[in-house]
Amino acid sequence: MVRNTARxxxxxxxxxxxxxxQGLIGLSLRPLASAIGTSDRMLLYHFDSKDDLVATMLRVANDRSVRTVRSLPRSRSVRTAVLDLWRVxxxxxxxxxxRLYxxxxxxxxxxxxxxxxxxxxxxxRWVDALADHLVAAGCARARAGRAVALLDAAFMGLQLDLPLGRNESQGKRVVSDLADAIATIARG
Structure with missing residues (x-):
């Protein structure tokens, strides 16, 4: 079956x-379709299943995040790169x-x-974008994997804590400490 790729x-x-x-949990095709001006039947025409649609939505959201990281100007140092990545x-x-991820x-x-x-x-794809940004800021490619593993895990934990009311000044200090740790790893 030939489908309209643009649509x-x-x-x-x-x-x-x-x-x-709205989030993914409890996602139902009818309300989704209504909200975007189509029908659930048309969604299933363009996507093989609800799972295919959800997988596509996750890819689109991730592409947006990766594009944002890749569009960042080169940071002047690895430490600054961590702060820039946190801001983004x-x-x-x-x-x-x-949150969707x-x-x-x-x-x-x-x-x-x-x-x-x-x-x-x-x-x-996300980890590759982070590593490329750190390398462009001066991190050795051989150390980028280790730096990104720590960076990604810390970011994920911090982002999960944010809605729970983490003290903003404490959060800034944690990110600053993380930037120092990543810079140390980058230097070896």
Whole structure:
């Protein structure tokens, strides 16, 4: 069956915007379709299944986050790169993308597809973008994997804590300490 690729991409973008606002948990096709100006039957025409649509939405959201990181100007140091990445990661758009990722990752932990595969794919692309940014700021490529493992885990934990009311000045200090640690790893 030949499908209208442009319409599929348009629906994917609209559905992603909806999911970024509403979340994945409890996602139902009828309210989604109504909100984006189509029907659930048309969504299933353009996407093989609800799982295919969800996987596509996760890819679109991740692409947005990766594009944001890749569009950052080169940071003047590894320490500054961490602070720049934190600023971008906590922007409203990126924050919504990260929350969607966390929901999908939680479902993936339960072994549910397409979440396992899509989250793995998204994480690889995200980590590559972080590593490239750190390397451009002066981190040795050989140390980038270690630096990014710490950076990504710390960012994820901090982002999960933010909605729980972490003290803002304490959070800034933690990010500053993280920047110092990553800079130390980068230097060897």
């Amino acid at each position: 599929r991409e348009e629906l994917a973008e609209l559905a992603t915007d909806y999911a970024l606002d 990661s906590t922007s409203e758009q990126s924050d919504h993308c990260h 966390v929901e999908a990752a939680a479902l993936g932990l339960l072994g549910c597809e397409p979440y396992v595969s899509v989250v793995r794919e998204a994480n690889e």
